[in-house]
Amino acid sequence: MAAVVAPDGLVRSSIYEVLRQRFVTGRMAPGSTLSTRSVALELGTSQMPVREALGRLAAEGAVEIRSKRRIVVPRMTVQRFEDLLRCRELLEPEAAVAALDYIDAACLARLELIDEAIGIALANNDVDRYMQENYNFHFTIYRSSPCSTMSQLIETLWLQFGPYMRVVYDSMHTVLLVDQHQLAVSALRAKDAEKLRGAIRADIRDGMGLIGVNSFGTGS
Template identity: 60%
Template sequence: MANASTGKSKAQSVAEVEDLEPAVEPVLHASIYDDLRRRMITGKIVPGVGLSTRGLALELGVSQMPVRDALSRLAAEGAVAIRSKRKIEVPPMNPERFTDLLDCRLLLEPEAAVQALPHITPAKMKQLREIDAALDTAMENGDVIGYMEKNFEFHFALYRANNRPTLNRLIETLWLQFGPFMRVVYGRYGTANLVDQHRVALDAIEAGDADSLRRAIAGDIADGMGLIGRTSWS
């Protein structure tokens, strides 16, 4: 009886594993995609450095398949260019692409912030202030990666309060395309002299002033993208 019970338990375990396997692969692919997406947005992947499917797979401890799938998705979003199996890179910036990205950000992000305004709770306000304080520390310390991570967290903690996931996903796609270049620019110019438009935005949120919030977000975009504009496209 014990052996039969044990055999049944093993059979059940095998069945459970088999049931789980189809669900594991999409979750893994999504995880790798989200990881690489976050790296690009926060400047951990920079222009001029080739991406290796094999190298990324080894670094992440996975097979090449989910990495290849993630890179294909990023290519469809304009974040990387796949020249061949061995040549994958951030596509170069040029005046036309820069203007397009800037115009789209100025069109979407101030509106996303204003639409979030009615949904900012005291808890959300506290979170935004904490992120901004950490961002200030990164600026003072010249911590470029830390600054970019906190800048991303601040903007999307604000935008996601608007309950407009499609709008926010479109904005993330824009961030994917300029994030690598911001990393280069901040590395060149530093962070100490950046204007903290986030404080202006926080004051506007506190006052419930939609017009001031819209101007603060537009000013923040113009300051950051303006640094890219001052940089040689090469």
């Protein structure tokens, strides 16, 4: 990859953004390791900003600084999965409702465009694209509200289960995934808070619910 060119102070955030995207869209395999040097080499910077970006990701639970001299993408455990699921179910429906008053026609149009892309990705079994657009769909909604702290918390959750969801999706054919987003869009259009809560909840359960307990790795 080309060197990250950014005028002072932005190198770090650029690197963080690049890595964050990889996590959210599941391009980081659970159990795989990272090194500051290799990422720095790949992105054409020194270790420094990479260290800071990885430090932040570690704080958010996306990576784990394993005892000594090893940065790994943590494997999922039943415990952690349930923990994450519970947090998502608590926060995301409310974040969507909080955004209800701020979704305008332009935003709705954008959401439908994204949903279309999701449909195509599902048909083509394009997991990469699906995860990217699914992320876009949810955060286009959440970030419409002025509750930036809540969006931030939710982002942390996605960062953690992204790598794992990818493993799950890869192990099945994407046509099995039902597109629940239409419900959410119509609830947003109708400004129906309760219906919106239900739609988001259904989407979360649908995406994460198809995971059997035996889907989990050894958790080592």
